[in-house]
Amino acid sequence: MALLSRKAIILAKIQPTPGTDPVPVAGVDDVLVRNLQPRPLQAQFVNRDLVRPYLGNSEQLPAAVYAEVEFEVELAGAGAAGTAPKWGVLLRACGFAQTLSAGVSATYAPVSAAFEMVTLYINQDGVLHKLTDARGTARLVMTALQIPVIRFRFMGLYSPVTDAAPGAPTFTGWTKPLTVNKVNTPTFALHGYAGVLQSLEADIANQVEFRSLVGYEGVQITDRRGAGSVSMEATTVAAKDWWASIRAATTGTLQLVHGTAAGNIVEVTSASAQITEPSYGDSQGVVMLNANLALIPTGAGNNELSIIAR
Numbered sequence: 079m080a081l082l083s084r085k086a087i088i089l090a091k092i093q094p095t096p097g098t099d100p101v102p103v104a105g106v107d108d109v110l111v112r113n114l115q116p117r118p119l120q121a122q123f124v125n126r127d128l129v130r131p132y133l134g135n136s137e138q139l140p141a142a143v144y145a146e147v148e149f150e151v152e153l154a155g156a157g158a159a160g161t162a163p164k165w166g167v168l169l170r171a172c173g174f175a176q177t178l179s180a181g182v183s184a185t186y187a188p189v190s191a192a193f194e195m196v197t198l199y200i201n202q203d204g205v206l207h208k209l210t211d212a213r214g215t216a217r218l219v220m221t222a223l224q225i226p227v228i229r230f231r232f233m234g235l236y237s238p239v240t241d242a243a244p245g246a247p248t249f250t251g252w253t254k255p256l257t258v259n260k261v262n263t264p265t266f267a268l269h270g271y272a273g274v275l276q277s278l279e280a281d282i283a284n285q286v287e288f289r290s291l292v293g294y295e296g297v298q299i300t301d302r303r304g305a306g307s308v309s310m311e312a313t314t315v316a317a318k319d320w321w322a323s324i325r326a327a328t329t330g331t332l333q334l335v336h337g338t339a340a341g342n343i344v345e346v347t348s349a350s351a352q353i354t355e356p357s358y359g360d361s362q363g364v365v366m367l368n369a370n371l372a373l374i375p376t377g378a379g380n381n382e383l384s385i386i387a388r
Contacts, residue, residue: 081203086114087244088149089199090167096296099210099237102199104245109164110252111149112227116200118207119236120144122290142290144297145209145236147200153218153226154253155342155387156184163387164251168230171196172216173284173299174385183388188282188380193299198232206242209234213297215284218346218385220263221277225255226336226344233286233297253342264338266310268351269330271318274311276361278334280346280373281305282383304348304373304382309359312367320367324353329374343388349381350374 088109089102123138156163160181170176173193174186198209212234220226256262266275285301315321323330332351337343352372359366373382 081205083202085203085244087199087201087247088114089201090171090196092167092170093195093197093210093212096195096211099197099208102197105248107167108247108249109149109151109168110249111151113148113150113229114200115148116202116207117146117148118200118239120146142288142295143236144233144288144290145207146231146233147198147209148229148231150219150227150229152252152255153220153228153336153344154255155337155344157251157253157341159183159340159343159388161341163253165228166387167196168214168228169216169385170194171212171232172214172230172282173302174216174282183386185387186385188302188304188383190380195297196232196234198234201242201244204241204244206240208237210237211235211296213284213286213299215282215286215299215302217279217281217283219277219279220258220275220334220336220346222258222275224258226258231286233288235295235297256337256342258336262338263334263336265333265335267331267333268308268310269318269323269328269332269353271313273313273318275334276309276311276366278308278346279306280332280348280371280383304375306351306371306373307369308353308371309361309366309368312358312365320353320356320369324356324369327352329376332371332373340388345386345388347384347386348373350376 089107091102122142126136177185200207214232329350332348356369375382
């Protein structure tokens with residue numbers, strides 16, 4: 079019997095204790111995803127490379143076995159200000175700390191220690207893959223006339239694959255997203271200039287490593303190099319001298335607000351964004367300024383990329 083690619087259920091639950099599956103439950107811990115790309119068994123192999131009196135290959139022995147998955151979730155608010163959005167669990171496993179302000183906001187800011195983990199269940203039409211002790215990285219993608227998303231990539235410990243009933247998911251906690259446009263996205267500013275935005279990407283760019291040693295096996299976040307890109311309408315020098323800013327390696331704030339009604343507003347900020355590698359592009363006959371971004375922590379750090387749902 080064929081397995082159908084469209085019939086998949088993803089569950090995610092914070093894992094407080096290394097090596098202990100918190101057992102996500104369908105109907106409670108469901109994740110509403112798109113562009114699902116599971117890699118259920120990844121391995122580092124060692125070739126035996128045997129010398130024999132005939133030609134031919136040798137077996138490759140698995141030295142380290144783990145699992146990976148990539149997917150997107152729609153970026154929207156929690157439905158009520160001060161409540162954690164459903165995607166918050168995933169960000170916490172990507173090196174973000176969650177701070178809830180009752181009735182006001184849920185803020186996600188990066189940390190440099192005490193990284194949380196998540197357990198992920200991927201049920202592909204009755205075949206269950208588990209990733210425990212998982213950590214990952216996240217990238218926000220905001221494009222005009224499209225649905226804003228967060229692209230996640232997770233790495234976790236491999237568990238034996240089993241056949242299992244998928245259960246009954248509940249997606250009522252997932253807020254319907256708003257497309258990116260002038261009405262739904264009222265604020266964009268880079269270095270204090272309110273530009274006309276075509277697209278913005280902001281990547282926390284965690285370095286995620288699977289380590290398998292004598293006495294330890296797990297996934298660690300060992301570094302991050304916040305980055306991104308922007309495409310906006312080019313301006314005159316009088317309006318904004320981007321060229322001087324780029325040449326002088328000037329840094330400045332980045333802010334984008336998406337949504338207008340409480341409970342479905344998401345704000346993306348960076349305390350210090352540097353613009354690099356500028357180039358011109360074309361969009362419907364309009365000159366666009368395309369550039370890469372380096373997101374740089376300032377002061378006490380852990381502020382190069384923050385996401386606020388309010």
